[in-house]
Structure formats: C-alpha cells, structure tokens
Amino acid sequence: GAVVSQHPSRVICKSGTSVKIECRSLDFQATTMFWYRQFPKQSLMLMATSNEGSKATYEQGVEKDKFLINHASLTLSTLTVTSAHPEDSSFYICSAPGLAGGSEQLFGPGTRLTVL
C-alpha cells in the first residue's frame, strides 16, 4: 500500500555539520510533500511545502538557507539542515497527499535529529 518513508529514523551529528533527511513516497507519486518540525512535547509546525521540479515554499520564519529542500523526483523529497546547531535538534516529519487526492494525508514515521 501507499506509505511515506523517511530515512534516517534517527541521526546524531556534531554542531556545524550538515544533515540530509530523505522522504519517499512508496507505491505512489507525490508532486507535493510537506515538512514539519516538532519540538519535544509541542505540536507539529509546517516548515515548508516541497514541490517537484520547482522551488519549495517556506513558511514565515523558516530560514531557506538553513533548511534546504529538494524535490527532484515524484517520489523523493530531501531536507538538508545546513551547519546544524543544537537548537536544530528536533523531530522532523514529512507528509504527502494520499492517493485519494482529497483530504487524505500520509505522514512519514519521522526523523529525530540530535545535534551535539
């Protein structure tokens, strides 16, 4: 069935390094994907909308140069956290509209990033 996968599920990195998180749609194509960020014990906040073949749309307050999004194919979107710092430590979740195309939304399992 159609699912959204994320890789890696967990990553620990040193401050100053860049980390890439992959979001894949399995058994379906997604021209649009969404990236959310969730701090501990807080809600999910939309960071950006990833559009296949074009630039991502970032929500207000999200640094474009900090969080690079690439949606190079219909099944893959990547989020790169550049020059990561401890305050970037968070749970990152991607999602994509389901096959029904309507209100369905499939969420990935999330990636927990810890920056030391």
Place this chain on the structure above:
Amino acid sequence: AQKVTQAQTEISVVEKEDVTLDCVYETRDTTYYLFWYKQPPSGELVFLIRRNSFDEQNEISGRYSWNFQKSTSSFNFTITASQVVDSAVYFCALRRPSRNQFYFGTGTSLTVIP
C-alpha cells in the same frame, strides 16, 4: 486565519475510565476537514478519523467516538473504557481544501494508569 486549540495539555485516567479530549477550531472557510491523530512514543502519527465540514454526524468506532458540533466549532474525541495502550499524545488538526496544509493543535498527552 486557521487555528486549532486543545486546551488540555495532559490528562491522566485510570484504566477503564472514559475520557474526552477537547478540540476547538477557528476558520473562515465554509468547507474544511477535521482530523484526529494519535502519536505514540515512537513518534509516528496514526490516523484516527477525518470529518468534512458538511458532515456533522457523530461517529463511533469501537471504543472511540467523535462529537462534531459546528455551532460551537468543536470536534471532541471520547475514548470509552480506556486502556493502557491508549496512552499517547493526541492531535486534532484542520485542513483547508484549497491547500494540503494541516493546522495542528498543541496536542493532549493522555496517560492511562493500570
């Protein structure tokens, strides 16, 4: 502007008790969708229910039931005879039909004590 409010941040109940999680939303759209998701400690969001704004029928699914009232902009979720496995964070969310963007509430952390 869209907004979802879950006033209850944490709830603890003893197993087999009933518990209701509140959700109040704000939107100027006449058409919209409402959702409930469960987030266990693993972090993965589990879809529970979707409701569109034109369907105010309450729904029951096993021990779960939902009460949608447009007059009060509420979409409350009740778990009957709670179980330890129900322990999780529950999110209420609203989606506008024109976009796929979800607006999440702040979540309610439910702990069911055995």
